[in-house]
Amino acid sequence: MNHRQKEEYLREYSVLKNQGKPFWPYAVAKDGAMAIVVVGSIILMSLVLGAELGPKADGTTTTYVPRPEWYFFFLFELLRIIKPPELVPLATIGIPTICMILLFLLPFYDRGPERRPERRPIATTAGIFTIVAMGYLTYLGAAAGSPNEVELEASASVRAQGPAMVEQFEAGKQVLAQSGCLACHKIGENGNDGPGPHLDDIASRLPRDAIARTLVNPTAPMPSYAQLQEQDPERFNNLVAFLSQLKGEEEE
Amino acid sequence: MPKLKLPAAPVPPALKPKPRRPDEHQHTAVDHAKEAGIGAIGWVDERMGASGFGRWLMFRKVPKGTNWFYTLGSATMFAFLNQAITGVFLAMYYDPNAINAYESVRYISNEAFLGEFVRGMHKWGSSVMVILIFLHMARTFFFGAYKYPRELNWVIGVALLILTMAMSFTGYLLPFDQRSYWATVVGVNINGTGPLVGPYLSDFLRGGPDFTAVTLSRFYAIHMMLIPGAIAALIGAHLYLVTKHGTTAPPWMKAETDPDLRTEKE
Numbered sequence: 001m002n003h004r005q006k007e008e009y010l011r012e013y014s015v016l017k018n019q020g021k022p023f024w025p026y027a028v029a030k031d032g033a034m035a036i037v038v039v040g041s042i043i044l045m046s047l048v049l050g051a052e053l054g055p056k057a058d059g060t061t062t063t064y065v066p067r068p069e070w071y072f073f074f075l076f077e078l079l080r081i082i083k084p085p086e087l088v089p090l091a092t093i094g095i096p097t098i099c100m101i102l103l104f105l106l107p108f109y110d111r112g113p114e115r116r117p118e119r120r121p122i123a124t125t126a127g128i129f130t131i132v133a134m135g136y137l138t139y140l141g142a143a144a145g146s147p148n149e150v151e152l153e154a155s156a157s158v159r160a161q162g163p164a165m166v167e168q169f170e171a172g173k174q175v176l177a178q179s180g181c182l183a184c185h186k187i188g189e190n191g192n193d194g195p196g197p198h199l200d201d202i203a204s205r206l207p208r209d210a211i212a213r214t215l216v217n218p219t220a221p222m223p224s225y226a227q228l229q230e231q232d233p234e235r236f237n238n239l240v241a242f243l244s245q246l247k248g249e250e251e252e
Numbered sequence: 253m254p255k256l257k258l259p260a261a262p263v264p265p266a267l268k269p270k271p272r273r274p275d276e277h278q279h280t281a282v283d284h285a286k287e288a289g290i291g292a293i294g295w296v297d298e299r300m301g302a303s304g305f306g307r308w309l310m311f312r313k314v315p316k317g318t319n320w321f322y323t324l325g326s327a328t329m330f331a332f333l334n335q336a337i338t339g340v341f342l343a344m345y346y347d348p349n350a351i352n353a354y355e356s357v358r359y360i361s362n363e364a365f366l367g368e369f370v371r372g373m374h375k376w377g378s379s380v381m382v383i384l385i386f387l388h389m390a391r392t393f394f395f396g397a398y399k400y401p402r403e404l405n406w407v408i409g410v411a412l413l414i415l416t417m418a419m420s421f422t423g424y425l426l427p428f429d430q431r432s433y434w435a436t437v438v439g440v441n442i443n444g445t446g447p448l449v450g451p452y453l454s455d456f457l458r459g460g461p462d463f464t465a466v467t468l469s470r471f472y473a474i475h476m477m478l479i480p481g482a483i484a485a486l487i488g489a490h491l492y493l494v495t496k497h498g499t500t501a502p503p504w505m506k507a508e509t510d511p512d513l514r515t516e517k518e
């Protein structure tokens with residue numbers, strides 16, 4: 001807006017303001033009514049939905065679903081959409097940071113005098129697009145289950161290694177299923193496709209030691225399973241044994 | 253805007269209170285009580301001089317066409333107040349250390365008087381506040397309310413948005429159950445992947461390279477002291493600017509010239 005447009009706006013605004021009503025009591029009454037609705041809905045939600053408390057936090061296990069509060073789903077979903085590991089920082093922090101900067105600077109790059117949404121096609125479209133995108137990502141996040149069962153038969157090569165191996169395979173499968181891995185990884189038909197890579201053929205990509213090392217010292221955002229290793233080495237070993245049998249061959 | 257003129261009660265003229273005659277003395281207790289109230293306000297105002305501020309805040313005009321969308325900002329503020337008040341009550345029972353935290357939350361939920369209710373209000377209030385802040389932001393965005401002369405208020409608003417999300421993030425850990433624990437571990441790790449400041453940020457949040465007992469008290473301090481203080485201060489600045497500039501008129505409103513002027517011209 002140039003100087004003339006600013007003056008024009010201020011003049012027009014002062015006329016509209018003078019034709020308006022006093023804040024007290026007119027606006028206060030509306031705000032008050034709205035406040036009652038807001039606090040009323042909160043009370044209602046609290047009464048109807050309550051406040052659940054899950055099992056106590058435990059660094060060593062299991063049966064957890066690493067899910068954020070629903071209004072962070074859209075951020076988490078970005079991770080699923082953007083897969084390649086070298087782009088992950090972009091998804092996690094890059095895109096949100098850029099959006100934040102764009103949001104902060106909005107009044108400095110959109111300085112036109114026009115205020116009616118239908119005459120600001122770019123701004124309005126961008127706004128609607130953002131709302132739809134965030135809504136869609138939130139929906140995806142809400143729909144993504146976090147299964148804690150794995151349906152996967154021991155492959156022929158596992159069975160060939162004898163019953164002890166099969167037993168360990170099954171035990172490790174249990175640990176994996178209970179440790180929330182499937183919230184981010186996919187094995188066969190089980191689990192979510194990302195942010196982490198598929199684990200079907202993890203053993204052909206990483207040797208056993210490297211798998212164990214990754215579990216203890218993973219690349220972010222994966223949580224570390226160091227506590228599991230320290231406090232329950234047997235379960236940890238089962239998990240590693242299970243993973244190091246996943247060679248990506250036919251599971252029949 | 254609905255008309256909110258409160259009509260005087262329909263009493264027959266004979267029953268209306270008579271205006272006091274100048275020479276009449278004030279005797280009744282009611283008279284004294286009235287005087288005392290006004291006197292106390294006058295006493296405070298004489299020393300504080302806040303009545304000008306009150307008039308400035310309350311008796312300003314809101315432009316023609318102001319509608320229900322304009323209540324979203326104050327609704328966000330009320331949601332924040334709800335969080336502040338219920339939060340104080342939760343803090344009376346909550347114990348921010350890794351050993352007792354879960355137990356204290358369990359106590360709030362199961363034993364404290366109205367504990368689960370207050371906890372539920374705090375929990376669901378956070379969702380409501382996030383929804384309202386986004387709606388309020390959408391309103392100001394589509395109405396072009398971030399334009400001259402209210403740019404700064406938009407910037408303050410974005411800071412409030414970020415702080416509100418940070419509140420949600422830090423508060424989520426506090427019940428210290430499995431879900432909140434692991435979600436926060438992953439969340440902090442995600443922060444850590446950020447460029448440049450990322451690793452420092454997650455070290456700051458965790459209080460070291462690992463997720464330890466320190467982490468919980470850190471989150472607690474951030475959640476109940478640092479950010480709420482910042483939010484309260486910024487809301488103050490936000491509302492100061494709102495009052496100073498006045499709220500926008502809806503973008504489709506046009507100032508009409510006085511119709512009498514127009515007829516005169518012809």
Ligand code: HEM
Pocket residue numbers: 321322323324325326327328329332385388389392397398402405406407408409410412413416487490491494498499500501
């Ligand atoms: C804690 C959060 C917030 C509170 C309590 C709050 C409160 C308010 C209130 C009470 C108003 C008065 C008019 C109205 O209700 O529309 C207002 C106006 C405004 N707010 Fe906020 N707000 C918050 C967050 C935000 C955010 C996130 C933004 C945008 C990024 C924002 C931008 C604005 C702007 C530009 C105005 C001027 C609107 C106009 O004059 O029409 N606010 N805010």
